[in-house]
Amino acid sequence: MTSRPIEWINRWINERWPLSAVLRLAIDEEIPGGSRFVYTDGSAVFLLFTLQAITGILQVLFYVPTVDHAYDSLNYLRTEVPFGWLIHGMHFWGANLMIVVLALHMTRAFIWGAYKKPRELVWLAGVLLLLVTMGFSFTGSPLTWDQHGYWAGEVGTSIAGTIPVVGDMQKRLLRGGEGMGQLTLSRFFALHTMVLPLLLVSAFGLHIIAFKVRGTVGPWDALKRRLSGPFWPDQVYKDVLTGSAIFILLIFLSVFVPPVFWGPVDILDTNYVPKPDWNFLFLYQVLKYFQGPLEPVGTVGVPTVIVLLFVTLPFTDRNPEKNPFRRPLVMLCGFIFAVTITALTLLGYYSRGLAELPAGSPAVSSLLGPDDAGAAKTPSVSQPSDQSAPAQKTGGMPSATVETNSRTMPGEGAHVIGNAERGGAVFGNYCAGCHGAKGAGGMQNPGSDEGKVPQLNPVEREIYNKDPKAFAENLDRFIQHGLVPPGKKPLLSMPAFGDTHGLTQQQIANVEAYIMSLNGIDRGQIVNPGMEPRNFFILVASVYILMLFIQGGIRIKSGIP
Amino acid sequence: MEHDSQIPEMGHVEATRRRFLKWLIAVLAAVNALIAGIPFLRSLLGPSVAAQKNEWSKVAAVDLLPQDSPVDMRFMAESGEAYLHNTVLRSVWVIKHSPEKISVFSPVCTHLGCYYQWNGQADRFECPCHASVFAPDGKVISGPAPRPLDTLESKIENGYLLVKWENFKAGVPTKIPVA
Structure with a gap:
C-alpha cells in the first residue's frame, strides 16, 4: 500500500526530470568478474572528498582568513568548540589520506589498463582531478597561517616566481603583491574554498559520467570476465565497508595523532627550516639538483614533463592489451616512475633544509634590542619608561576615565597557542641563563629578598593554573613587562621582553607553551572537547564492533552467504 | 526472512542476500552519518565555554x-x-x-x-x-x-x-x- 504514493511521486518527477535514467546510470552496472574490494578505491576518494567538503564548510564557520586571526580562530575551533578538534583533525588527515588513496587509485587504473581506449576521458578527467587535489593541498596548508603553513606558502609561491618570463607575474597573482601578506591569505582562501571546489566538481562530473558510460574495466583474465556481478548492491556494499574503515581511520588519527600546533608566524625566527608538505617533497628535492641557471628545469620542466606523461599516456600506449604481465615495458616505466617519486620524497624528507643553519647560529641573539642586550648576563632591568611603546594591541585601555596599568595586563602572546618545542630553543637562549636549564634551578640573586632567581620547573603555585589560557596569562605578565624582585638592591631583575621587543610576541607565546609543558600543561590542550577524544574513539569503535556481531548473527541465523 | 530458512532455490538465496546487503548498506551509511553528524551538529550549537570575561x-x-x-x-x-x-x-x-x-x-x-x-x-x-x-x-x-x-x-x-x-x-x- 505504501508503494502507491512513492510510485506517484516517482512518476511525477520522471515526467519532469529523468530521475530513473540518472539512477540507472548511477547504479545499473554489471561488473565483469563481479565486485571486488580492489575496486573500492574510487569511491574511497569520493568519500574523502565529501568529508573534506563537509568539514571544510564547518571550519569556515569558525575560521577567518585574516593574518592576525587565522591561527587564533583555527585554534579556537580546535580547543574551545565542542568537537572542533574532530572537525579539523578529520580535514587535516582527510587531506593527507586523499592524496594517498588517489595515488593508489591511479596506480590501479594504470595496472588494470583502465586508461586505454575507450576510457581515455576517464583517465584525463582523473589527471585533472589529481592536479586540482594537489592545488587543494598547496592552497590549504598556508591557511593555518602558522610557521609551517606560512613558509609552505612562501616557498611555494617563490618557486612559481622562478619560472622564466611569466614567473614574476604568476607570483604576484598568487600573492597579491610582492610579499606574503593579507592579500596572499585571501587569495589562497578564495582558491581553496571557491575556485578549486568548482573545478573539482566539474572535473568529477566529467570523470564519473565517462566512467559510468563505459563501466569498470574488470579483470584482464578472459576466464574471470565470463561471470559478472551487479554494482548495486554488491559493489556498493564493499564500497561502504571500505568507506567505514577509512572513516574510523580518520577518527583514530584525529584522536591519537592530532595536527601539530606549529606556533604563530614569526618571520624573525630564522631558526625555522621551511619544508613543504610531504606530497610536494619530491619537487622540493628535484629543485636541489637544478640550481643556478638550471633552476627553471626543476621548477617548470620537471612538473611539466610529469603532467605531460600523465596526459599523453592513453595516446602513447595504444596497445589494447590490458594484462600487466603482457605489457612489461609500460609496467617497468610505471614502476621506475613510482620508485623515483618515492625515492625523491624520502630524500627530501630526510634531507636538511635548503636554509638550515648550523646549531647555535647567532641569528637569534642578534635580535636582542640594545636596551636589554645583556638579558642573560647582567640584566640591570630596563623598565619600559616610554608608555608609547606599541607593545600590545589588546593591553591598554585608552580611556580618560580609567587609568589602567597596561603593565599588569597580559599581551598578545598570552592569547596565542605557542609551540613548546620552538619555545624551548628560545628559552635556552634567553631564559636558561638565569632560570637554569629547563627552568630547573635559578641563579643566585644577591640583594633580593628571595636570594635567587625563581625556579620555573615547577613554577610558583600562584602562577600555575590548570587552565592553559589562565596559566599563559599569568606567565605572560612577567615576560611582557618584566619584574624587579623585592629586596634592597637585587642584582638581577626580569627584563620586560615584550615591552622592549626583546622577544617577538610569537616567541613569547612559544616560551609560554614551553614553560607550561615543563609544568605538565599542554598549551594546546582541548578546553572544551564536547567529548574526550579517547572516549569518543572507544564509543565509535564499540558501535562498529557491535554492528559487526549483529550482522554476523543475522547472516548465520538466516543462512545468508 | 523466516520462510527463507527452508531449502531455497539458488535464485531465492541470491535475492535474500541482496536484500540483506541493501539493508546493511543503509544501516552502515546511517551509522556513519550519525557518528559524524552528531559531533558536527554539536559544534554548531554553540561554544559552551564562557567566552565573556566579566571583570x-x-x-x-x-x-x-x-x-x-x-x-x-x-x-x-x-x-x-x-x-x-x-x-x-x-x-x-x-x-x-x-x-x-x-x-x-x-x-x-x-x-x-x-x-x-x-x-x-x-x-x-x-x-x-x-x-x-x-x-x-x-x-x-x-x-x-x-x-x-x-x-x-x-x-x-x-x-x-x-x-x-x-x-x-x-x-x-x-x-x-x-x-
Whole structure:
C-alpha cells in the first residue's frame, strides 16, 4: 500500500526530470568478474572528498582568513568548540589520506589498463582531478597561517616566481603583491574554498559520467570476465565497508595523532627550516639538483614533463592489451616512475633544509634590542619608561576615565597557542641563563629578598593554573613587562621582553607553551572537547564492533552467504 | 526472512542476500552519518565555554556624577569573544541617588535589544525601536518591554564607581544572563 504514493511521486518527477535514467546510470552496472574490494578505491576518494567538503564548510564557520586571526580562530575551533578538534583533525588527515588513496587509485587504473581506449576521458578527467587535489593541498596548508603553513606558502609561491618570463607575474597573482601578506591569505582562501571546489566538481562530473558510460574495466583474465556481478548492491556494499574503515581511520588519527600546533608566524625566527608538505617533497628535492641557471628545469620542466606523461599516456600506449604481465615495458616505466617519486620524497624528507643553519647560529641573539642586550648576563632591568611603546594591541585601555596599568595586563602572546618545542630553543637562549636549564634551578640573586632567581620547573603555585589560557596569562605578565624582585638592591631583575621587543610576541607565546609543558600543561590542550577524544574513539569503535556481531548473527541465523 | 530458512532455490538465496546487503548498506551509511553528524551538529550549537570575561570596569568618579539625573557613562572594557580580544567602548546609564547608592542600568532595551535614550523633559527612558517607556527606576511604563531595565552589578571603591558588564536575554520576562 505504501508503494502507491512513492510510485506517484516517482512518476511525477520522471515526467519532469529523468530521475530513473540518472539512477540507472548511477547504479545499473554489471561488473565483469563481479565486485571486488580492489575496486573500492574510487569511491574511497569520493568519500574523502565529501568529508573534506563537509568539514571544510564547518571550519569556515569558525575560521577567518585574516593574518592576525587565522591561527587564533583555527585554534579556537580546535580547543574551545565542542568537537572542533574532530572537525579539523578529520580535514587535516582527510587531506593527507586523499592524496594517498588517489595515488593508489591511479596506480590501479594504470595496472588494470583502465586508461586505454575507450576510457581515455576517464583517465584525463582523473589527471585533472589529481592536479586540482594537489592545488587543494598547496592552497590549504598556508591557511593555518602558522610557521609551517606560512613558509609552505612562501616557498611555494617563490618557486612559481622562478619560472622564466611569466614567473614574476604568476607570483604576484598568487600573492597579491610582492610579499606574503593579507592579500596572499585571501587569495589562497578564495582558491581553496571557491575556485578549486568548482573545478573539482566539474572535473568529477566529467570523470564519473565517462566512467559510468563505459563501466569498470574488470579483470584482464578472459576466464574471470565470463561471470559478472551487479554494482548495486554488491559493489556498493564493499564500497561502504571500505568507506567505514577509512572513516574510523580518520577518527583514530584525529584522536591519537592530532595536527601539530606549529606556533604563530614569526618571520624573525630564522631558526625555522621551511619544508613543504610531504606530497610536494619530491619537487622540493628535484629543485636541489637544478640550481643556478638550471633552476627553471626543476621548477617548470620537471612538473611539466610529469603532467605531460600523465596526459599523453592513453595516446602513447595504444596497445589494447590490458594484462600487466603482457605489457612489461609500460609496467617497468610505471614502476621506475613510482620508485623515483618515492625515492625523491624520502630524500627530501630526510634531507636538511635548503636554509638550515648550523646549531647555535647567532641569528637569534642578534635580535636582542640594545636596551636589554645583556638579558642573560647582567640584566640591570630596563623598565619600559616610554608608555608609547606599541607593545600590545589588546593591553591598554585608552580611556580618560580609567587609568589602567597596561603593565599588569597580559599581551598578545598570552592569547596565542605557542609551540613548546620552538619555545624551548628560545628559552635556552634567553631564559636558561638565569632560570637554569629547563627552568630547573635559578641563579643566585644577591640583594633580593628571595636570594635567587625563581625556579620555573615547577613554577610558583600562584602562577600555575590548570587552565592553559589562565596559566599563559599569568606567565605572560612577567615576560611582557618584566619584574624587579623585592629586596634592597637585587642584582638581577626580569627584563620586560615584550615591552622592549626583546622577544617577538610569537616567541613569547612559544616560551609560554614551553614553560607550561615543563609544568605538565599542554598549551594546546582541548578546553572544551564536547567529548574526550579517547572516549569518543572507544564509543565509535564499540558501535562498529557491535554492528559487526549483529550482522554476523543475522547472516548465520538466516543462512545468508 | 523466516520462510527463507527452508531449502531455497539458488535464485531465492541470491535475492535474500541482496536484500540483506541493501539493508546493511543503509544501516552502515546511517551509522556513519550519525557518528559524524552528531559531533558536527554539536559544534554548531554553540561554544559552551564562557567566552565573556566579566571583570570590574572603572566607570566614573562618584564625586563628579550629578545627583538623581541619569547620565550615559562610556568606558573602555576588555571584551573576549571567541578568538578576539578587543578593547571595546561600552555605555551604561548611571543614576546617583546618594554618594553610597548608585543605580546602573544596562543600556540595552529589554524588549529586543535596542539602545534606549533618556528623555529629560518627560523624565523617562524611551526606546526608539518599539516605543517602550521606562521610569527612572527602570520600571516599564508602557510599550512592549517584557521586564524592567536590567541593572548591572556595581560597587564603589576609592571614590570610583566600578561596574561589571553583562548581557541579558532580550524579549523574556525574566533577567537571564547570556554569555
